Amino acid sequence: MNKQRYAIIGAGALGGLYGGMLARQGFEVHFLLHSDFQHVTEHGLKVESIWGDFHLRDLHVHATAATMPACDVTLVGLKTTQNHLLAELLPPPTRDGGTVLVLQNGLNVEQDSAKVVGPERVFGGCCFLCSNKVGPGHIRHIDHGKIVFGKYFAQASSANSRLDHDESVGQGETAGQGESVGQDESVGKIGQQICDDLNSAGIPTEFSGDLAMVRWRKLLWNIPFNSLSVILNASTKQIMDNPHASAMAESIVNEVHQAAAACGVDIPTKFIETTLEQTRKMAPYDSSMRLDYLNKRPMEAEAILGNPVLAAQKAGYTMQRVEMLYQQLKYIDYSNS
Ligand SMILES: NC(=O)C1=CN([C@@H]2O[C@H](COP(=O)(O)OP(=O)(O)OC[C@H]3O[C@@H](n4cnc5c(N)ncnc54)[C@H](OP(=O)(O)O)[C@@H]3O)[C@@H](O)[C@H]2O)C=CC1
Ligand SMILES: CC(C)(CO)C(=O)C(=O)O
Structure with missing residues (x-):
């Protein structure tokens, strides 16, 4: 069987690393580039990685989705704050019957891709990855990297849900709980x-x-540590070393655990402590949200906090702490840009 052809939409810290690894292995990978199109065309893609450094030249690079060929799998590695672009960016590289793999952080982030290509073609996944784009065409992968992904199932009553739009409150999707669309053995x-x-x-x-x-398991980490790292202006180590900050983190992890349960996702209780313990042992790390904040980029507050708050609300559970964090982040985001 021929190797599958891949498209990378959002060739940054995540997309550049995974796309680069696939290309290095001989897969035909088409990269949609943005500000560094010219640089990558001339100098290639440089990856420094705990899995081994490499430098790829002569890649298939595109300045616009329109020139991309139809691919079997389209990997979405844009920040979720750019998801409004998917209607334009997804159709050209996604062949008829092709698959979209959404590797963004957050909850229900697959919904935006599903609206464009149909939910039956969408998979979603979480990356336990610490990687940064440190310069044009230059990715630095400093820790972890595992992907866990699965089929996305949409709920029949899909809505354009955002917590900052009052009229949409309560209409969001709950991943995994809805009616399965197009599930068959081909999945x-x-x-x-x-x-x-x-x-x-x-x-x-x-x-x-x-x-x-x-x-939801990834949200146990992302919700407390992404938000507190921005609101307290602190690294993960600073948060865990301080009794007040770590107490806050613990109470937020507990709230996320309860929200997941309300949404029908029973995360074994031991993962509450595992999440905190792993963070205690982690090298001091700036969360992706803090990096966005420090670089004056919009933060993924909607995907990481707003969507879970909505999903929990719909299931009858109010995430009081997380809703407060969300409102603070929206305020900070507003005054930071
Ligand atoms: N980095 C990590 O370790 C992890 C990231 N994630 C998630 O992965 C997702 C991506 O994050 P990350 O890779 O860090 O982000 P990056 O900012 O590094 O990558 C996003 C890429 O999208 C590109 N882009 C922006 N606008 C466009 C456009 N209009 N057309 C084409 N490309 C565009 C950017 O290009 P340019 O810079 O030129 O604008 C950039 O290369 C997020 O949801 C994040 O939360 C999840 C786990 C770990
Ligand atoms: C959990 C972690 C640190 C790496 O995957 C992350 O998702 C982030 O920084 O947002």
Whole structure:
């Protein structure tokens, strides 16, 4: 069988690393570039990685989605704050019947891609990755990197949900709880093929049957530590070393755990302590949200906090602490740009 052809939409810290690993392994990978198109055309893509450094020249690079060929798998690595561009960016590189793999942080982030290509073609995943784009065409991967992904299932009553739009409150989706759209055995085959491709390229990858569990488990970390790192202007180490900040983090992790349960996702209780313990042991790290804040880029508050608050609200649970964090981040975001 021929190797699958991949498209990377958002070739930054995440997309550049994973796309680069696939290209290095001999997959045909088409990169949509943005500000560094000229640089990558002339100098290639440089990746410094804990898995081994590499430098790729003669890549398939595109300045616009319109020139991209139809691909089997389109990997979405844009920041979720750019998802309004997907209507324009996804159709050209996604072949008829092709798959979209959304690797962005947050909850229900697949919804924007599903609106463009249809939910039956969308998979979503979480990346336990610490990677930064440190310059044009230059990616630095400093820790972890595993992908866990699964099929996305949309709810019948999909809505354009944003917490800052009053009229949409309560209309959001709850990943994994809705009516399954287009589930058949081909889903397993497609998922397994992508999983095999990524593993063959040296990216540790797992195909999960429970995307909602995968997403909520990652939110146990992202919600407290992304938000507190911005609001307290602190690294993960500073948060965990301070009794007041770490107490806040712990109470937020507990609230996220309860919200997940309200949404039908029963995360084993031991993961509350695991999340805190792993963060205590982590090298001091600036969360992706803090990096966005420090670089005056919009923060992914909607995807990481707003959507979970909505999903919990819909399931009858109010995330009081997280809603407060969300409002603070929206204020900071507003005054930071
Ligand atoms: N980095 C990490 O370790 C992790 C990231 N994630 C998630 O992955 C997602 C991507 O994050 P990350 O890779 O860090 O972000 P980056 O900012 O590094 O990458 C996003 C890329 O999208 C590009 N882009 C922006 N606008 C356009 C456009 N109009 N057309 C084409 N490309 C465009 C940017 O190009 P330019 O810079 O030129 O504007 C950039 O290369 C986020 O949801 C994040 O939360 C999840 C886990 C870990
Ligand atoms: C958990 C972590 C640190 C790496 O995947 C992350 O998602 C982030 O910085 O937002």
